[in-house]
Structures are given as C-alpha cells and as structure tokens.
Amino acid sequence: MNWYGCWTLYSRESRRFLNVKMQTIVAPALTAVMYLIVFRYAMGERSVPDLDVPYFNFLIPGLVMMSMMQNAFANTSSSIMVGKLMNMQIFLMMAPLTAFEVTLAFLGAAVTRAFIVAVVLLLVLVPFTDMHIEHLWMILFYGVCGSIIMGGMGMIGGMWSKTFDDMALLNNFIIMPLTFLSGVFYSVKQLPESWQAVNHFNPFFYLIDGFRHGFLNVGDTDPSQAIAIVSMATLATIFACWKLWQTGWRLKD
C-alpha cells in the first residue's frame, strides 16, 4: 500500500472543499436553516402521525442526513468532473496509486465533508429543539454508510459523465428524486400502502430512517433488516468504485 500517497490524495480532496468553505459548508447550512424556518411556521406544533414526535424534531435528522449525502456526492463527483474538464485527472492516473487507494482517499474525503456539514447543521439547528442523541452508534453507522454510498455514486457519476450536462441529468433525475422520496419530509406510514412498498426499494429511505432512529428512537424500518441492507449497499458501492477505477472505465478509453 502507498499509504502516504493515499493520505496525500485524501488531504487534497479535503482541502479542496475546505478552501471554499462558503460554498461547501456555509451554503448547505443556510439552506437547511431556511427549510426549517419554513416548515416550523407551516407545520406549527403538529406531530408526525403514528410516530408521536413533533414534526420539527422529525425533520431535523432527515435534513442533516440529506445534506450529508448531497455533500458527499458533490465532493467526489465535482472533483472527478473538474479533473476531466481541466485534464487534471491524468496526474491521478500517472501517480503510483492503486484503484483501491484512490477509492479509499476519495470516499474518505467525502465522509469527512459530510460529517463537517452534519456537525455544523446540528450545532445550528439543535438549540431550537429539545432533541438529543438516543443511539450514537446508529447515527455514526448510517452517517458513515450514507456518505460512502453517496460519495461512491459521485465517483461513478463523475467517471460516467462526459459533460456538466450529464452530471446535471444524473443529479436531477436520479439523486434528487431518490433523496426527496426517501422520507426526509414525511413518515412512510403517511403514504398509501402501495407507495410504502415502493419506498422499501429506495436505499436512501433506510439511510434516512436509520439515522433518524439514532436521534428519535422511533423509525419506519426494522433495524436489523436496515443494517443488513445498508451494509451490503455500502460494500457494493466501494467494490464498484474500486473495480471501475481499476479498469479505467470512461477515463482511459
């Protein structure tokens, strides 16, 4: 293993977003705050049906997780996209880094960005509620897995996209619908039965629900089933990134 090289790439990918904090950390925090203000006034003190938690408390973990996932995706996809457009991915290919080391560094940086965003959001939002941490391990597990899955999808999307249009397509037609329909804003129990079933095929649903479970101690999914599904999805994502990078898919054609 070229640990030092892997570490260098990880720190490059992390410094890239730390250099533009306004865009990568402050902006997502502001967006989330605006969502909350709007929902706070729209929903008032209402509770989520069947779950018996204030809607406001229900919303915060979902928004935090959604921001984490979007930021993890943005970190890897934009890096690879800019690398392609600036022709700078060649430096990565010329360096003695194996596909596994590259994957590790990229995903590591995605998780780092997601967690920094999460901490900032929680520091801003939690003072407005009486929410507290119920299961830290669940928050960490779903946070890490969610960021890895989305960071990995960002890597694959970055490799696949030839232009910014391709990337926008991916973002608007796959990532956005999956995040919006994953139960950030509602409990699936509020949905008709048939839609509840559909939701169970959305991997993001398990991530958001599990993450929220860590804060509220209630959820829509069976925890052991969710852990199994999320673990498998995480490993599959890592494996796919590793193998695609190794073959030079759409990079070395």
Add this chain to the structure above:
Amino acid sequence: MTAALTVQGLTKTYKNGKKALSGVDLSVPEGSFFALLGPNGAGKSTLINILADTVKPSSGQVSFLGHDLFSERRWCKQRLGVVPQEIAFDPFFAPRDILKIMSGMFGVKPDIAWIDELLNRLELSEHADKNARQLSGGMRRRLLVAQALVHKPKVVILDEPTAGVDVELRKRLWGFMRELNANGTTILLTTHYLEEAEELCDHVAIINQGKLLTSQSMKGLLNTVGSSALVLEYAEDVANESLSKLTAFSPRIDANKIFLCLKKDASGQNNFNAAYQAAIQVLGEAQSVSVQNEDLEDVFLRLTNEHQS
C-alpha cells in the same frame, strides 16, 4: 547497454475505430537523450499516454528498466515522470502546493529543497504561491515539467514541452534537461522543433501512421539515412505530377523547389548526374541548382513522405 524502455508490438485502436499504433517496437537506451519524432497524428502521444497509464493499450508489451510495465505499474510509476502535451493544472492550489501534493501522491515526503530548486530552475519562484489559475500558459507548462520531476524519476518523458515557450526560456529549459541527463536521467522527448532535437538528442526514432520508420543514434541516422539532396529551383511552383516520374530519387516539392535525394553507390560515387539529367528532362532547365547536406528536418520529411500511404 541496458534499455530504459523496450516496447514490443504495441498497438492501440481507439473506441471510435481510429488506429493510433499498429505494432510499434522501440528501444530507448538507459541514460540516452532520445527524440521521438513524427508528424501530427503519428501516434507519439498515444505511445506516451500508454506509458503514462492514461490510455490503455490494445496489445503489446513494455519493459521499463527491466520490469514489466503493466504488471509492475507501481514500481515503474515511481521511477517515471511524464510531462503531458496538453496543459493541465489543478485550479484549487498554488504551484508550491501542487508540487507537494504531486510528490506525496508518489509516496515521497515532499523534499522542500528540491521543490524550491525546481521552482527556481523553471522560473516559477515568484509565482509559487499564487493560484495556478493566475499563471500564464508558458508558466503552466513549466509547472508541468516541475510536476514530472518532483519525485526524482529515473526516466523522464516530455511530450512537446516547449510548445508556446519563448526562445530564451526554451534554451534554459533544455539546459536543465541536459544537466539531468548528464546526471544519469534518461530523457525521451517529442518536439516539432527538429533543430532542437538534432542539437540535444543522441538517439532518434521516427514514427508515422502508428509505425516505427527508424530508430538509431542521431549520428547514425544523419550519416547513413541522411544523405545529400540536389535542389533545383524554378521560376514557378513545381507541379505535383512530376513526382511520379522521379520516384527513383525520393523527390520532395517545396513550392518552386524540388529536392532529389542523392545516394552513394558501392564505389562512393553519388548519383548526381543521373538525378540532374532526370530532373531537367521532366521539368526543364532550372533557375538555380545546389546540393545540400540533409539535416534532421530533411531526413524527417523525406522518411515520412516516403511512407505516406
């Protein structure tokens, strides 16, 4: 002499069906200053990109300092520095940081003294802490050279490193490359400045249309392949049709001049008379006639023209 690089039967067909390399064999001696020449689209960059691992070959083998390039990539990459032809830079960082990062990715703790020396030698010290976006085209190209050298590679490949670099700087850049070469670094370069290649390089290979035309020492090429040329100058441009009647002399037309290749026979006599007679028979009396010794550029043009299919 051991070889820094041995390429065997390397082919590359791109996905769009374009055949860039059709079985190239090439050997680059260790410690040499090697020129890889060829017209645009000859396959030089494809060859270099395969060596740099930015393009996958279709078939073929490459041995690098005695190690198999494809199965021992890491070992090879740590000893190879490549200056790509197209300008590329990291828009997020300043040159000094870019060099530290590049060094780190090669698994080498940044050697600050060496980075300072590189910045200094490539005349980037003043701009070392500006964002790379603020650098001019020439500076970005020099930064590419620095990036390729930061891990102190044994073999350096430069793909047209002097395009867009002014004369003075080019000279200093070549001076630096000469020093590296004198200290044992093997240098392979492509350039369109053939005079520079002739002056700098001790070995030369010419490729065209994905095939190797010749590969030998620079002296050897100029002595054996390079001959002299009979140049006839006319009042008007020479018609292209005349070429087919003079094929025995590998003719080449440059506007109102025609160049005929003079070869020596076994007794050391060249075919001046035969060439001259043939030319005036086909084209009529010339305004002026001279004999030139071929330099690298003439040899290059003749060889690549002869093999035009």
